[in-house]
Amino acid sequence: MKRGKKYIEAAKQIDRNNLYEVIDAFGLVGKTAIAKFDETVEAHVKLGVDSRHADQQVRGAVVLPHGTGKSVRVLVFAKGVKADEAKAAGAEFVGAEDLIPKIQNEGWLDFDVVVATPDMMGVVGRLGRVLGPKGLMPNPKAGTVTMDVTKAVNEIKAGKIEYRLDKTNIIHVPIGKVSFGDEKLKENFSTLMSAIIKAKPAAAKGQYLKSVAISSTMGPGIKINPARLV
Template identity: 70%
Template sequence: MPKRGKKYLESAKLVDKSTLYDVKEAMELVTKTSVTKFDSTVELAVRLGVDPRHADQQVRGTTVLPHGTGKSVRVLVLAKGDKIKEAEAAGADYAGGEEYVEKIQNENWFDFDVLIATPDMMGVVGKIGRVLGPKGLMPNPKSGTVTFEVGKAVEETKAGKVEYRVDKAAIINVPIGKVSFGPEKLEENFRSLMNAIIKAKPAAAKGRYLKSVTVATTMGPGVRVNGSKIVD
């Protein structure tokens, strides 16, 4: 186990590992226990009572956080005709057609964080699926990144839309903001995301759905949240 720094050990003393904190307390604690000099990201980790090996127990979706993530998101839109202008008007950083596919393919260009594509471009996008997939950049209808409503998709992404998806270990990890947001804004983002995850509970999931809920800052100690007191 890696040796913990002095700042981490001091912060960890503020957190009782045996306690399940209510949401407000957890957000206050997570901001107090930040150990970095920079504005740390606050991450939510939720362990679910599902078996991701079964298709009917997948948990995946998107939601727009009320206060965004605190991160500037660069958006590339692949589209045709007027949809390119629509994307640019909505604030896309890059918008175009096959020239961007070739740029990715030939120049290994990845100066973007989110790729949105219209359905009629997916045949072309498929050519670079092998390089987009491992980077988590492949557009998908379930995440709202394959759509003809490119203007809306760009605006939501820029406003703080996040995607949540259960991994092989039945855990969802999503950033909910920065320490500088303060407890109140973090709590609003937290509740917005948790409500979306709770609503996405698969019908096939049996037993306790929220196994554990934890928030932590970059390199900071985890703060466990009382899952039974989350729903609005």
């Protein structure tokens, strides 16, 4: 992949063979953000587990103290009083069976997170083939299948993110914007890492945190010393 001059100059500031301390890594991420827009900062955490085994899955959700810097559109599947609660909490879209054809047939996906009350999961299950591959299916572990829709919507709006393993046993999640500055990004990162460490499966053997890196949208990756995080 061919890189531009700005990227190459930014990458020169990073020693690819070095494992940085957290404080130094976040100092560098701001210096190596090269885009004209406010780049998102992401964490990439490779775990010593095998996601093919059910007892080694790592999945959950955490509210970042400073949010992600991104406005999130919430869709809630609920009826009656719970639908009213979802609207009052600020959910952009609220509905039930009426939303099925819109999503299934019209390809409507103008939302970022889906919340559902447990009684609606039979309806939402019919959308599994559409929502599943996009990581949008509500899940009890992530707190998105719940009767407390007010709390769910409030937390999502406040900066709740879901983390889960991909097929290569890596978790990729946004932890804020470059404009947040070092301190806020570090606090968000620490909150995320604490949650991932607590979520370590009992079946996981050997080194749990294999590698940890951060990067801005257009910037180079910066490796963090995983031994200092446990």
